Amino acid sequence: MAICAMLGHMSAPRQARGGVLVVGGGFAGAYVARELGGRGATIVSKENFMLYTPLLPEAASGTLEPRHCVVPLRVMCPHAELILGSVNAVDLEARTVAVETDEGPQTVGWRELVLALGAVPRTLPIPGLSEHALSFKSLADAINLRNHVLHQLEAADAALDEAERARRLTFVFVGAGYAGVEALAELSDLAEDALRYYPRLRATRRRWVLVDAAPRILPEIPPPLGDYAAAELRSREVEVHVETTLVSVSAGEAVLGDGTRVPTNTLVWTAGVAPNPLLREWSLPLDERGRVEVDELLRVSGHEHVWALGDCARVPNTRSDRPDPPTCQHALRQARRLARNLVGPPEPYGYRMLGQVATLGRHKGIAEVLGLRLRGFLGWWVTRSYHLYQLPLAQRKARVVVDWTVSLFFRRDIAELGQLGHPEKLG
Numbered sequence: 001m002a003i004c005a006m007l008g009h010m011s012a013p014r015q016a017r018g019g020v021l022v023v024g025g026g027f028a029g030a031y032v033a034r035e036l037g038g039r040g041a042t043i044v045s046k047e048n049f050m051l052y053t054p055l056l057p058e059a060a061s062g063t064l065e066p067r068h069c070v071v072p073l074r075v076m077c078p079h080a081e082l083i084l085g086s087v088n089a090v091d092l093e094a095r096t097v098a099v100e101t102d103e104g105p106q107t108v109g110w111r112e113l114v115l116a117l118g119a120v121p122r123t124l125p126i127p128g129l130s131e132h133a134l135s136f137k138s139l140a141d142a143i144n145l146r147n148h149v150l151h152q153l154e155a156a157d158a159a160l161d162e163a164e165r166a167r168r169l170t171f172v173f174v175g176a177g178y179a180g181v182e183a184l185a186e187l188s189d190l191a192e193d194a195l196r197y198y199p200r201l202r203a204t205r206r207r208w209v210l211v212d213a214a215p216r217i218l219p220e221i222p223p224p225l226g227d228y229a230a231a232e233l234r235s236r237e238v239e240v241h242v243e244t245t246l247v248s249v250s251a252g253e254a255v256l257g258d259g260t261r262v263p264t265n266t267l268v269w270t271a272g273v274a275p276n277p278l279l280r281e282w283s284l285p286l287d288e289r290g291r292v293e294v295d296e297l298l299r300v301s302g303h304e305h306v307w308a309l310g311d312c313a314r315v316p317n318t319r320s321d322r323p324d325p326p327t328c329q330h331a332l333r334q335a336r337r338l339a340r341n342l343v344g345p346p347e348p349y350g351y352r353m354l355g356q357v358a359t360l361g362r363h364k365g366i367a368e369v370l371g372l373r374l375r376g377f378l379g380w381w382v383t384r385s386y387h388l389y390q391l392p393l394a395q396r397k398a399r400v401v402v403d404w405t406v407s408l409f410f411r412r413d414i415a416e417l418g419q420l421g422h423p424e425k426l427g
């Protein structure tokens with residue numbers, strides 16, 4: 001009898017706090033839980049922090065300490081409960097999800113389910129891509145890329161012939177949206193800072209190559225700002241190949257659609273994102289790109305108690321004639337509306353974009369705010385101020401300001417810490 005009671009207790013699903021289960025603790029999910037405040041929620045996420053992605057390029061280049069561009073979920077959402085794990089199944093009838101945790105599988109029940117599973121890098125069937133390209137989506141990617149670039153400098157310094165040195169000092173970025181352009185600009189600054197400590201490499205040509213299939217870089221922003229960004233990159237001798245695709249990549253070479261063969265050990269793939277592929281397994285209504293279809297209340301079509309937002313959803317916007325693009329600023333506004341819809345009479349979501357900002361490395365940036373176009377130092381300053389304002393938690397803002405202040409007076413740190421995650425075994 002006692003055993004039956006115990007088993008019954010063990011198999012009963014744990015219930016989400018306040019009845020609201022948020023799947024995914026990224027920008028969208030974390031803000032829903034934060035906005036729900038004292039009403040509480042349970043977040044299931046693979047990490048115990050929210051990554052503030054706009055600062056990822058600076059984390060990669062060493063202007064910012066990587067830990068400072070993440071926000072711990074338990075601090076950001078003090079009234080929410082966090083289950084660290086991965087959701088691998090959703091039962092829409094029984095209103096439960098199955099979570100894989102370090103302590104084994106768990107079942108969690110919900111009254112309202114919020115899907116905020118984000119996106120994954122969008123890949124194409126290009127020979128060599130999955131084996132040889134580096135991704136730039138997560139904090140681990142940023143740290144890995146930084147160590148990889150610094151490692152290339154060390155390898156170039158040790159190389160015995162000039163061709164190998166040049167190959168090591170050639171960096172190809174495929175995808176000229178925000179992530180690709182900002183990452184290239186920041187990392188080329190890092191490499192230039194570092195190279196002053198490599199006297200043997202001074203005469204070796206450095207190549208930074210930006211490739212995109214579209215006719216312009218940064219297609220999301222007004223053409224004059226995109227043209228300024230392209231001119232700025234070219235003035236730093238970045239080779240910009242537009243209307244060009246990647247044909248193949250191997251351990252030592254990238255081949256472009258226009259026939260150019262680029263000897264390189266570094267290809268960074270930043271060519272967009274695709275909705276989390278897990279969604280395809282859960283019998284949800286999806287659009288042609290695999291995004292969950294929601295109505296203007298952010299409710300999943302045909303499911304009264306299931307909601308979705310952020311990069312994993314196709315969100316109609318009453319103040320725009322297009323569904324929202326996958327950006328933090330949209331995810332944040334969707335989260336605010338969704339949290340209100342969970343606790344009161346639901347209202348349609350609408351948000352008019354206030355502007356767009358991007359940095360182009362040290363003291364250079366572009367910004368379009370309320371119709372005003374800014375570039376150069378002013379664009380850079382507005383971009384940084386905007387991110388500082390948006391970053392949650394005063395303690396995080398303070399850490400970022402300290403990092404930025406230090407970087408005004410000192411050069412970037414060039415220690416390559418790639419071996420840190422692989423300590424040597426005892427004995």
Ligand SMILES: Cc1cc2nc3c(=O)[nH]c(=O)nc-3n(C[C@H](O)[C@H](O)[C@H](O)COP(=O)(O)OP(=O)(O)OC[C@H]3O[C@@H](n4cnc5c(N)ncnc54)[C@H](O)[C@@H]3O)c2cc1C
Pocket residue numbers: 023024025026027028029044045046047053054055056057085086087088116117118119136137138178179276278309310311312326327328329330331357
């Ligand atoms: C390098 C880079 C730079 C960017 N710069 C900008 C910028 O400057 N401005 C801007 O507006 N936008 C920017 N973006 C886009 C922005 O990051 C996204 O639009 C935003 O993060 C979307 O939030 P989200 O919560 O939908 O997804 P994410 O932030 O990706 O969060 C998804 C969450 O779901 C979790 N998850 C996934 N699968 C599971 C599972 N099975 N179980 C549990 N949890 C799971 C993940 O761990 C993650 O925490 C950038 C993106 C990148 C990659």
